[in-house]
Amino acid sequence: MAFQLKNIQKQKKKASFFDIDSILKKEISFGASFSNKKKESFYTELYVLLNAGLTLKDALVLLGEEQKKEKDQTLISQIVTDLIAGKNFSEAIEELKEFSSYEYHSLKIGEQTGTLQKVAQELGFFYKRKNEQRRIILSALSYPIVVLCTAFLAILFMLQFVVPMFADIFKQNKVELPWITQKIMVASRLFQEYWGIIIVFIIAIIVLKQILKNKIWYQKYTSQFLLKLPLIGEFIRKVKIAQFTQAITLLTGAKVPLLNGIQLTKKMIGYYPLEIALEKVENDILQGKSLHQSMGNYKIFDKKMVSLIKVADETNQNVTIFKRLTEQYIQEIEYKSKMISATIEPFIILILGVIVATILIAMYLPMFKLSTVIS
Template identity: 65%
Template structure:
């Protein structure tokens, strides 16, 4: 049984929100009121209750009673009302803002194929892997970010208070300043007089990014820039490929046709190079080409992936291969996150040390001249 996802109209909510916009918002780190961590717990508990023999409505009611936040309880109360009114579970989820298109179509396919329990289990595993990836990334970048913020605060403090103090001493004693000292003092004066420009630029950048983040040209150039950053670009690419293999593994496990799986995955992934590649792969499959043959054309995928998928197609082991690919990429992401952290930390420390040392040396060179004059 196949489902032509692209023929489904992009419905809008009664309150004017677009489904695709909500999908993109959900993927963002701070974008969703019902986080991926909560979704992992929800699908895990729901799967356990369904396996224990409870009816779907009763299982959702039990989960609703466990919610501590009023907003979360309201979500499940709305789902229960939809179920009581005769709606399918997929439709009930579809009417809630916090659930994505991806979840809606996955559950819908599970209902139509009689594999709802399997889909719920795979959604639980999907969000578990996604949360594991996020924790790995946060763990890798948290210390370097703390160092970077410390460096910024230290530099701002020195430029705002320490350098002007030295500059006043040099001015009062008419000390001839070396080139590097004069440049540091000029930079300090500029920062003190025009610090608001930096704040304005930062604010405008944030607002502009929010306005254009859904534009194709922005996705194209921002992703191209990210991929060119040493270490970071390859790390991001691996994360997006892992999301792709996780999604396909889930859908194949739910007996979803390959073409429908590709179409569904496009709705989840907003990374332009991968999204664009999936659109072309979809066109190739419609023309009768194999998945391995189509993937081999795109540099965003690893060569080993096309080789393994070719073997899977020949042996009819697509589900097993994609599960192994997911495990491999998750392990590689964990390794690369540790490597990225180990590279960024010393670079940040060296940067902070170099800047602070430059400022101190620039201030102390005239001090030696000053001590000579006073002596």
């Protein structure tokens, strides 16, 4: 029997699916005090304590005592207080910004089906995989970003201080400058005059992005642009698909009907192409199509994924198949992240090396003329 998701959503007054920007951010983030790693430990240890026979209240009391930060202790104490006052676990967290709608619905279903212990275990696995994904992504991007920022600062330093110093020397000695040197000096002069405007422009872009991020048209066009990028587009798609399979694994493991699992996750990934595809998949299922038949019509889903889901439809092994898909996608994400890192690093170094070399050549070409004038 399917759950009445509309009734559950009505109980969730303040939080909504549209509050979640990204599964790698708000969905798996506890905000300022409760980090992703703490969330992983929280649910894993909660499962262990519940499996050992402790009541939910006693388990949360023990978890609260283990917290090192006062904010975390206060947070869990607040949940315990609400439990004592007669609230369910899901009701106790629904007004807390540290917990997402995903957790609220998962725990709510766990309470309704008597599988709260299983849900806690799956949430622990869920966030463990999320943290692994995030580490993989950061590992792939950290070195190129450091190199890019360092080189960018070096270029700015040269434009701000080195080029003007050479410009004064050339001006004093009335040396005729090559074309490339003139252009570099123009760039240096523009940077000196408008660096404040440049910084304001960058800040304006960041603010505008935050304002537009929930707009449907913005999500549509930015996602289409990113998908077309070599390597990066495919990487992002696989990350989002892996997040979807992880969510379905958790919900089907908690005995949630597959259709309800799709309804719960389609608004939570924060990725427009996947959200639209899942909405169409949901409609197809309601019209009598199987899951694999519907998914096969949309390019965002791999043929390999559709084939395995066909097996799940025929054997009724959704949990096993989606768990296997999640593991495969995580392995592919790790491989692709290493490939992206290995590809981007030399490319960035090459581009920045060309820029720095161009500036140096532009400065040293007039030096030969200058040495002739002096001699």
